[in-house]
Amino acid sequence: MKILVTGGAGFIGSHLVDHLLREGHEVKVYDNLSGGNRDFLKHHEKNKRFAFVKADLADRKTLRKESKKIEMVFHLAANSDISKGISDPSLDFEQTTHHTFNLLQAMKENGVKKIFFTSGSGIYGDVGSTYTKENFGPLIPVSMYGATKLSAEAMIFAFSNFFDIQVWVLRPANIIGPRLTHGVVFDFVKRLKKDSKKLQILGDGRQSKSYLYVLDVIRAIDLVTKKAKQKINIFNIASNSFITVNSIADVITKEMNINPKRSWTGGKIGWKGDVAKVRINNSKITKLGWKPKYNSRQAVQKTVRVVLGKDAKF
Ligand SMILES: NC(=O)c1ccc[n+]([C@@H]2O[C@H](COP(=O)([O-])OP(=O)(O)OC[C@H]3O[C@@H](n4cnc5c(N)ncnc54)[C@H](O)[C@@H]3O)[C@@H](O)[C@H]2O)c1
Numbered sequence: 103m104k105i106l107v108t109g110g111a112g113f114i115g116s117h118l119v120d121h122l123l124r125e126g127h128e129v130k131v132y133d134n135l136s137g138g139n140r141d142f143l144k145h146h147e148k149n150k151r152f153a154f155v156k157a158d159l160a161d162r163k164t165l166r167k168e169s170k171k172i173e174m175v176f177h178l179a180a181n182s183d184i185s186k187g188i189s190d191p192s193l194d195f196e197q198t199t200h201h202t203f204n205l206l207q208a209m210k211e212n213g214v215k216k217i218f219f220t221s222g223s224g225i226y227g228d229v230g231s232t233y234t235k236e237n238f239g240p241l242i243p244v245s246m247y248g249a250t251k252l253s254a255e256a257m258i259f260a261f262s263n264f265f266d267i268q269v270w271v272l273r274p275a276n277i278i279g280p281r282l283t284h285g286v287v288f289d290f291v292k293r294l295k296k297d298s299k300k301l302q303i304l305g306d307g308r309q310s311k312s313y314l315y316v317l318d319v320i321r322a323i324d325l326v327t328k329k330a331k332q333k334i335n336i337f338n339i340a341s342n343s344f345i346t347v348n349s350i351a352d353v354i355t356k357e358m359n360i361n362p363k364r365s366w367t368g369g370k371i372g373w374k375g376d377v378a379k380v381r382i383n384n385s386k387i388t389k390l391g392w393k394p395k396y397n398s399r400q401a402v403q404k405t406v407r408v409v410l411g412k413d414a415k416f
Pocket residue numbers: 108109110111112113114115132133134135136137138139157158159160177178179180181182197201220221222223273274275276277278283285
């Protein structure tokens with residue numbers, strides 16, 4: 103297939119591109135490199151089935167041109183810094199709501215009939231210990247990130263109805279692994295490499311969530327896009343294991359063989375828009391045949407080892 107991957111130079115996008123090229127597809131990456139890194143794709147530069155377009159999703163003319171003859175879009179481009187959406191709420195609106203609309207228009211104009219979209223568990227809001235299923239409601243996001251993912255999903259469904267587009271939506275928990283560019287694991291390792299004597303933790307450190315290793319997510323994307331055959335296919339993805347921020351710090355400091363003095367900013371959440379406890383029901387994707395290779399703790403450990411160069415194999 104001829105495939106367009108928005109955000110293909112990012113953390114998850116670049117692993118997805120590796121996978122799609124391995125599968126024999128023609129892959130065009132559309133990325134403005136605001137958060138991604140061209141180096142993540144440098145091993146594909148000589149591949150004739152690979153193309154890279156450095157462009158912004160705000161640029162509708164280029165988007166329309168580059169979507170010509172495309173058979174399927176994998177839409178991953180987004181602002182991945184949730185906390186930034188507090189100081190500037192327009193950021194997620196532009197990067198997710200507006201740009202998803204631009205993409206859908208370009209797909210409509212070029213007759214592209216398939217889209218895969220990375221939504222997020224942020225659409226469920228703060229519902230404590232409830233294990234949210236895909237049909238959970240009412241949906242009350244607590245961040246612009248969650249709100250705009252929800253709006254993007256809604257527009258994708260409407261376009262699906264109007265223009266006969268088949269849709270796969272994945273709502274993942276936290277994803278970590280090599281080429282990570284943001285998030286708590288990335289942040290801790292980066293800060294501890296700079297100063298191994300102290301570590302400040304946002305909130306009380308007891309925030310508890312599920313973490314997935316990126317290659318487990320790529321296997322899920324492969325599975326749902328091949329096996330789920332409805333016109334609209336929505337899947338949660340998370341493991342049934344959870345780890346607190348304090349325990350993440352334990353794993354990282356143990357792997358780095360350091361013992362920094364810890365301090366906490368206090369409160370149940372790290373920033374406004376953060377959720378202290380995230381529980382996602384994964385029974386739908388499990389029934390389809392997906393099972394993560396790594397639990398949350400193992401995913402953190404594997405990520406740190408690869409990032410520190412202790413483990414060469416992804
Ligand atoms: N990482 C996670 O834990 C996680 C969890 C749930 C959902 N997601 C979603 O998965 C997707 C990928 O996340 P990631 O962690 O790889 O983030 P990332 O920041 O590494 O990748 C996003 C990519 O999009 C590109 N991009 C951003 N704005 C763009 C624009 N206007 N035009 C063109 N390109 C643009 C960036 O340069 C970057 O390469 C995002 O939609 C994210 O919301 C991520």
